[in-house]
Amino acid sequence: xxxxxxxxxxxxxxxxxxxxxxxxxxxxxxxxxxxxxxxxxxxxxxxxxxxxxxxxxxxxxxxxxxxxxxxxxxxxxxxxxxxxxxxxxxxxxxxxxxxxxxxxxxxxxxxxxxxxxxxxxxxxxxxxxxxxxxxxxxxxxxxxxxxxxxxxxxxxxxxxxxxxxxxxxxxxxxxxxxxxxxxxxxxxxxxxxxxxxxxxxxxxxxxxxxxxxxxxxxxxxxxxxxxxxxxxxxxxxxxxxxxxxxxxxxxxxxxxxxxxxxxxxxxxxxxxxxxxxxxxxxxxxxxxxxxxxxxxxxxxxxxxxxxxxxxxxxxxxxxxxxxxxxxxxxxxxxxx
Numbered sequence: 001x002x003x004x005x006x007x008x009x010x011x012x013x014x015x016x017x018x019x020x021x022x023x024x025x026x027x028x029x030x031x032x033x034x035x036x037x038x039x040x041x042x043x044x045x046x047x048x049x050x051x052x053x054x055x056x057x058x059x060x061x062x063x064x065x066x067x068x069x070x071x072x073x074x075x076x077x078x079x080x081x082x083x084x085x086x087x088x089x090x091x092x093x094x095x096x097x098x099x100x101x102x103x104x105x106x107x108x109x110x111x112x113x114x115x116x117x118x119x120x121x122x123x124x125x126x127x128x129x130x131x132x133x134x135x136x137x138x139x140x141x142x143x144x145x146x147x148x149x150x151x152x153x154x155x156x157x158x159x160x161x162x163x164x165x166x167x168x169x170x171x172x173x174x175x176x177x178x179x180x181x182x183x184x185x186x187x188x189x190x191x192x193x194x195x196x197x198x199x200x201x202x203x204x205x206x207x208x209x210x211x212x213x214x215x216x217x218x219x220x221x222x223x224x225x226x227x228x229x230x231x232x233x234x235x236x237x238x239x240x241x242x243x244x245x246x247x248x249x250x251x252x253x254x255x256x257x258x259x260x261x262x263x264x265x266x267x268x269x270x271x272x273x274x275x276x277x278x279x280x281x282x283x284x285x286x287x288x289x290x291x292x293x294x295x296x297x298x299x300x301x302x303x304x305x306x307x308x309x310x311x312x313x314x315x316x317x318x319x320x321x322x323x324x325x326x327x328x329x330x331x332x333x334x335x336x
Contacts, residue, residue, distance in 0.1 A: 005032050005164045007156035013164075014039050014067035016060055016082065017074035018046040020127030021100055025071060025165050026055055028134045032164040039063030039070075039086075064090040069157060071098045077288040080109045091116055094151040098161060101184060102177035105147055107281040117154035118147040121162045122180055134166035142167030143175045185275045190268045197302070199260075200225065204307045214310045222311060 015026040016039040030036045039060035040047040050057050064070055064087055072079055072087070083104075091097065096117035104110040105118060112118045123130045125140040133140050142162045146154045162172050188194065203221035208214050231240040241249055274280045287295055302308070315321055 004168070005034060005160045007153060007160035008034055008069065008164065011035065011068035011157075012037065012066055013161075014058075014063035014070045016040075016063065016070060016072050016087075018050050019073065019075075021123070021130070022046075022071075022073035022127070023049070023053070024123075024127035024131040024134075025073060025100075026050070027053060027131060028165040029161075030055065031134070032166075034164050037063050037066070060086045061090050065092075067091070067095060069096040069098055069161065071100075071161070073100055076101065076103045077285070079104045083110045083112075088113060096151070096154065096157045098158070102145070102147075102181040103185075103281070106177045106181040107278055107285075109281070109285060112148060114148075115150050117149055117151050117157060119154050119158040119161075120145040120147065120175075120177060120180060121158055121165070121167070122184075123165065123167060130165060133170075137169070139166030139169030141171040141173065143173050143180050145174065145176045145180060147177050182272070182275050185280065186268075186272050189275070189280075190271050196225075201305060201307060208306070214306060215314060218307060218310045218314055222307060223314070 012035045013029055014037050015022055015029070018026065018038055018040055022038070026036050026038050037056045037058050038047075038050045039062070040050060040057055042057075042059065047057050058066075060082070070087060070091060072082065074082060079099075087097065091113070093115040094117070096119055097112060098119050098121060099105060100120070100122050102120050102122075105112065105120075120143065122143040123140045124143065125133075130140045142165070144158045144162050144167075146158060148154070151157075159168070159172065162168055200221050204214075204217045207217035207220065228240060228244075231243055235242075241252075244252075287293075
């Protein structure tokens with residue numbers, strides 16, 4: 001398996017979007033010696049940021065016209081219109097269309113032209129980490145996939161792109177658009193965002209309703225969660241069980257399955273079913289089209305929860321959470 005950028009050596013890459021992933025991809029690709037332009041509307045804050053970073057910025061349609069590979073790194077719900085209005089009319093035959101998440105291709109909200117490659121490279125980490133690891137000579141593992149190979153070089157292009165952003169320095173894992181999309185959505189909904197958020201809120205409410213101080217409840221169920229997640233991240237269950245007390249381990253073994261039990265797993269299966277059969281995608285697409293009324297209400301409810309008010313007050317007394325400002329350089333003496 002090729003782990004270099006040779007397949008894109010003489011190609012122009014257009015990166016659409018300059019958020020967390022877009023910025024990291026564009027800078028890493030450039031620093032890997034590849035020809036990169038960023039497609040952004042003139043006058044926006046991201047266009048100024050990309051220019052400050054030393055990247056060439058063009059209007060999105062112009063960036064697409066001259067590209068051999070277009071990386072679509074905008075939010076999921078923006079992509080179908082972007083494809084219809086900007087990409088499809090301007091992308092040259094046998095060019096490649098690359099995504100970092102397979103949502104719109106898998107759920108067919110984008111019907112890609114038959115004469116282009118459609119590929120996926122998905123780093124398993126946020127953009128800031130993708131950039132940081134690249135800069136220190138390492139990389140973040142990436143998933144890669146080919147959905148459509150019109151040029152005969154789609155796989156080589158995907159692997160070269162993954163190498164260009166640093167993924168080949170770590171690990172490249174082959175997948176397909178279906179697997180990447182469905183597992184990503186399930187992880188967010190059942191565990192990483194939805195599951196953990198609900199567990200923390202219910203834990204906080206249980207302690208406060210039993211008469212314990214909100215500040216102590218916050219520390220126990222929210223603040224200290226980072227300690228456990230860091231252990232998971234660094235060494236899985238094995239490292240976590242090595243570093244917590246025997247008392248904590250026994251509580252894990254005997255009480256954990258009473259909180260998250262077989263019924264929880266059945267509900268997780270129901271969540272996965274809704275992802276697999278497209279119900280979640282249709283619901284989310286309709287919500288976005290309606291102007292996000294439910295989304296906004298759900299978000300505000302979370303922001304108004306007592307745990308957020310308590311947490312804000314406590315975090316204000318944790319100076320280590322805010323990086324210290326860089327020291328100003330000493331003033332130069334005026335000559336004369």
